[in-house]
Amino acid sequence: MQPDPSKFELLKQRALMTFRVNLERLNLLVGVAVHDLAEAEFTKLAKETTGADFDLAKPELAPIAMCDKGGVGMAKLAEACEAQSNAKDGSYRPRSPYFVGFTWALRRKNRLGKEHAYLNHTYPQPVPEEFQKEFEDTTSWSPFWGMLSMFCPSGGTVPHLPYYGVPSLEDPFSGADILAELEGERLLIAHREKLIAANSAPLGLLSLGAANIDFSRPFILETPTHIHRGGLASTTPNHPLDGNTGWVQSYHKKNKTVSFTAAAGGRNRVPGVDEFNLTWAGNVFGLMLVSFAAVMKVRAGRGQGLLALTDGVTYGDAYHAYGENHWLGARRAMTGFADMFARFGALARSGFGTHVIESPADDGSTDLWVAVDQPKTGLNE
Known part of the structure; x- marks a missing residue:
């Protein structure tokens, strides 16, 4: 006969139940169906759908395996x-525009997860005829760059400018020299436009709102039914989460649709963050793809091509897109507000300790960042 749980244990169970009930409400609000799976169910499903094994002692390793060998x-x-x-x-x-996708998530019974592992999918969205040729070009990265720029509240490249040094929690434009700040912004924009216009693959630091990821193993893979563009996103010190995520944007050649799928694993030492991530990840990925599709629809007929979309969501685009999909505007506003707390999350994570702070090397090892102060002039080419 087992002893009765202590008052402390009962308090923990009640707090966990309340937390999960609120997460279920958030699932409904963001339109992501989260299917909770036990360890055996999740690892079996992951193996069947990806061919990769999830070692839940180190779940951050599985997305690496999924992105290796050209993203198979x-x-x-x-x-x-x-x-x-x-x-x-x-x-x-x-x-329905209300529901954006689903997530298969590992959920520990009767305890707060000390890791996160999930497979997330955002439902296919139509690609206007004007943009289909670019999606069908297996050498072009413009569909991926266009989608990335729709990340809420913004997404794009982070160049290694000398005054950046190694990206950190410090704001590189925090000085009082307004002219220097404007010049820095100009250099950022010029660098991004140069990178995208050259059809460069996403590689290195990418900005996701107030957080940065380190992107590696980019791939474009064609199958009989799809053209897939993706790679591995790894957290940096300037990120509230901790782990690796495989990204893949998939264009269906017959249906003329685009979808987005993510496979993630990681361990965040800040209590509750991994549990929250099981819901929030589906929200930010869903918003990125649905916004991309909505803006493509608004821009269709202008003859601009996908590169014109990499400036993100303009006021005029948003006005028309949100008019057709009210949930999109409301969710972007909610998510944009939440992004303000990303820096606080990164600071808390640095205090508790980190696991993944950059992309793993191709041989499986992890390179180390070395911070070096440099003069505040020009671009690092």
């Missing part, structure tokens, strides 16, 4: 997920 594991996952969201004959099935 991520492509397999994306096509398995899309089969769940399309009609039985494989044709495109339109979804």
Whole structure:
């Protein structure tokens, strides 16, 4: 006969139950269906859909395996997920604008998860005819750059400017010299435009709102049904989360649709953050893709091409896009506000300790960052 739980244990269980009830409410608010799976169920599903093993002692290793070998594991996952969201004959099935996708998530019973592991999919969105040729070009990265710029509240490259040094929690434009700040912004914009216009693959530091990721292993993979663009996103010290995530943007060649799929694993030492991430990740990824599709629809007919979308969501685009999808505007406002707290999350994570602070090297080792102060002039080419 087991002893009765102590008052402290009862208090912990009640707090966990309340936390999870509130997360379920958040699931409904952001329109992501989160399917909770036990350890055995999750690892079996991950193996079947990606071919990779999830070692839940170090879940951050699985996304690396999925992105290796040209992204075969991520492509397999994306096509398995899309089969769940399309009609039985494989044709495109339109979804309500309220629901954006689903997540298969590892959920520990009766205790707060000390890791996160999930497979997330955002439902396919139509690609206007004007942009289909660029999606079908297996040498072009413009569909990926266009989607990234729609990350809420913003997304794009982070150049290694000399006054950046190694990206940290400090604001590189925190000085009182307004002219220097404006010049810095100009250099950032020029660097980004140069990178995108040259059709460069996403590699190195990328900005996701107030946080940075380190992107590696970029791939473009064509299968009989899809063209997949993706790679591995790893957290940096300037990020509230901790782990690796495989990204894949998938264009269905017959249906003329684009979807987004992510596979993540990691361990955050700040209590509750991994649990919260199981819901929030689906929200930010869903917003990125749905915003991309909405802005493509608004921009169709202007003859500008996808590179014109990399400036993000303009006021005029947003006015028309949100008019058709009120949930999109409300969720972007909510998520943009929440992004203000990303720096605080990164600071808390640095205090508790970190695991993943950059992309792993191709041989599986981890390179170390070395901070070196440099003169505040020009660009690092």
